[in-house]
Amino acid sequence: MNGEPLILRADADGIATLTLNRPDKRNAVNRDLFRQFRDHVRAIETDDAIGLVVITGAGAHFCAGHDLKSPPHADALGWLRQEMLILETLTKLRQPVIAKVRGSCYTGGLEFALSADFIVCGESARFADTHGKWGLVPGWGMSQRLPRRVGQAKALEMMLTCRPYSGAEAAAMGLANACVPDDELDAKVAELAALILGNSRHSNAENKRLVYETDGMALSTGLGHELMRNAGFDPAMRKKGEPIAAARKPG
Template sequence: MGSLVLREDRDGCATLTLNRPDKLNALNVELFAELSGHVDRIAAETDRVGLVIVRGAGKCFSAGHDLTDIAAGEKPPRPNFQADVIERLANLPQPVISAVHGHCYTGALELALAGDLIVASEAAKFADTHARWALTPVWGMSQRLPRRVGLPKAREMMFTARTYTGRQAEAMGLANICVPDAEFDAELASLTKAILANSWYSHRANKALLLATDGLPLAAGLDHEIVRTRGRGPDMEERIAAFTAKTAKIA
C-alpha cells in the first residue's frame, strides 16, 4: 500500500497531500498515523520549512471521517489520537494553509480548521454533518468553528448540517480566499511565494503570540505581547539594508 500522506518540499514550503483518492481521502487511523509523523518532523525543521500546506489528492480535500471505520470500531494507538494530531498541526511553529477543493465535510472540516489560513476553490463544499449521523465533535469543531465564523454561524452549520460553497465560506470568514477552480493552484503558488518572502522568524513569533493570546481580554493580551514578544529577528538588519540599498538606487 502506498503512502496515505505524501510530502513534497519546494523552496521552503512543505506540502502534505492526503492520499486516499479512491476513498475521497476519507480519514482513518492509518492516515492520521502518517500525518502525525510528518507533523513531528516539520515541527523540528524550522530552519528549512517556512510554510506548510495541507491538501487532498484527486477530486477533493476529504469527504471526512471514514464512516466505515467508525462503524467497524476504530483502534487508535491512544485515546484522542486524531484530536491530538490535529492540535499539533494547528500548533506548528510555521504558518499552515488548508487548501480545500471539493468535499470538506465534518472531520475533514475539523482538520482544515487547523490551518491558519483556508484557501478554497469555488467548487469547494463545506459542511458539519455530525448531527446527521448522531455524532458529536471530538476533533475540535465546537471550539475552532465558532472562533472562525462566530457563534451564530457555527450554530447554523452544526444544527442544519447544510453544505456551503467556497464563496459562501469566504463570505462567512470560514475561508480567507476563494478562487475559481482553474486558478486554485496558481493562487496557492502566489500566496506561498508572498508568505515565504517575509521573515520566517517573524511568522513563527507572530503565530506564537496569536496562539498564546487567543481568547484573552485585551489588556491581558497587550501585556503578553509586551512581555513575551520575541523582538528582532536575525534577518532584520539584512532586510533593512537590502531595502535601503534598493531605495537608494531608485533615488
C-alpha cells in the first residue's frame, strides 16, 4: 500500500479526530483502511491524553460503506468478525465518540456511525441501509444498533426500503442527535465536545459504561447493577464532592 494514510489522526485539546481518507471513493471501506482504523482505535484505548473521539470522512462524504470492488478475504467470516469486534471496541472506548457526518453515510458507513455515541450531521447528509439492494445482510451491527437507536419499526423501514433519509429526517427520528447547515457542522461538533470535556472524564466514562452494560436489562436488574457496579467519585474531584457526601450521612 502506497501513498497517503487511509486514516488520518489529528489530536488537539484532548480530542482525537479520525478521518476516513479515501475521498475519491466516498471513503468506502476496504481492508487496508479498516486495518489502519483498528490500529488507531487500539492506540486510543490506552491514551489517557484523549478525552473524546471524533470520526469523520475526508471531502464531501462520510462513508459510502464497504468497497464492494475489494476482493473477498480468504477467511471472509473470520475477517468480518474482526471488523465487528473493532466497531464494538470503538463503542466501548472510555472516551465519548462523535460521528461527524456530511454527504453519504450508507450501509457500512452507517454501521460505523452507529458505533459512535453521538451522530451530528450536516444538511447534506444522507443516511441509508442498502444491504438489500445487493442481496447482503448486516455483519457490522446494523440489525442490533439501528433498532436501539430509532426503534424497531423505523429500523425495519430503513432496512427494507433501502431509501435514503436526509439529515433533517435522521434528526427527527433520533438517528442523529442534531442536524445543522453544513457550514455550521464543525462549530456544532466543537460545541458538543466542549460541553462533554467540561465534565469529569471519570463520570463520562462510567456513565457511558453503565448505560451500555444495562442495555436490555429489566429496570430492577439495571438499578441493582448501577448500585453494585458503581465506580464512585472521580478521585481528581473528590474535594468537590465532599459536601454532597457529608450531606448524605445520617445526622
